[in-house]
Amino acid sequence: MKTVNAMRWALGLALATLTLAARADVTIEITGAGARQMPVAIANFAGEEGLKESMSAIVRADLERSGRFKLVDPGTAALPESAAxxxxxxxxxxADSVAVASVSDGGATVRLRLYDTVAQKQLGGWELRNRGDIRRTAHQLADQIYEALTGERGVFSTRIAYVVKQGKRYELQVADADGANAQTPVASNEPIMSPSWAPDGQRIAYVSFERKKPIIFVQNIATGARRAVAAFKGSNSAPTWSPDGRQLALTLTLDGISQLYILDANGGEPRRLTRSNAIDTEPAWSPDGQSIAFTSDRGGSPQIYRIPISGGEPQRLTFEGSYNVSPRFSPDGRSLAYIRREGGRFGVAVLDLETRQSMVLTDSGFDESPTFAPNGKTILYATEIGRRGVLATVSVDGRIKQRLSSSGNVREPAWGPFTSAAPAAPLPVR
Structure with missing residues (x-):
């Protein structure tokens, strides 16, 4: 998976020669859990018997795979939200907490209450109304429970994107955070790489070789409408969005060597950001919009630097190890996830930008493309097991690990942002 030329690997050009298997559904395998798991029971929802999927089972699966909860057997009885x-x-x-719920209108309306069995009180109650999207509603309910019990926003109702190849066709796929409901916004007989979500969660920028050279497209996921926004001479690669969704940072070879540029998200003339004789690539926009982290070999080996969006002298951020690439900011901007090589193994690492302390979180050996969940608690990345690419996640403290398995071979994940959804109306305390 890794090439001898480190910076060419960082650019992702090796994707054109990757041998990827056919697409298959993604399933979750928990390989590590938190030090303390909260015991919770999710009773079967009253009224879900006629649905094509069990909403309560989806909620339980969401909570279990977070690694934060121990699921207590609720029995077989369906308990309505109004149950005493x-x-x-x-x-x-x-069970330290228990949830009961009622489903009506074919899944279009759900009422759920969550109770604390230790404090003997209701922790929360919510009503969700939608168009009968069973899985999305279940994910939203899991988010409500997760936040009520942890104080942190849940990400079960967010989406992920990744690249897979089916036969001779490359596909950009978008799926729920649990790997279900996979859709293919674009497919091609030529390589597709580097998907990047817009902050609105409706658009994705990516690189396609369909015109026999790397060109950056922006596509609306819902409508399928797309346009080529960077088709300049040479290579157009590694797009990443500004926090306001109006611009892209990208890598161009207009002068024969990879340098960073900033471009309007609708296209136009790019503004050059870096000026060096080195390879500068893999830009990552900071959440405050004021700087960009990137990979460069200007110091002799691939390392991570940061530069203001106005330009100027870049600041080196990584010093441990001779190979550090693929930076991605945490949503709060306080840390960076990246790939570090140690002893011939490539692992996901996190750098605290204030203390400059770093920690390697994984030991799988061939990791790439880290991307933060929008709540900043988990990192999704690609790795290689048995010469096959899979997706995996690790918590930012390294304790909770999962593997998103499939019979196919996937690469280059990107975790989408929080998106607007039908709000959950609070229920009065009973």
């Missing part, structure tokens, strides 16, 4: 619960009984079963 014996919280001491649920506490005796080992």
């Amino acid at each position: 619960l014996n919280l001491n009984d649920w506490k005796g079963r080992g």
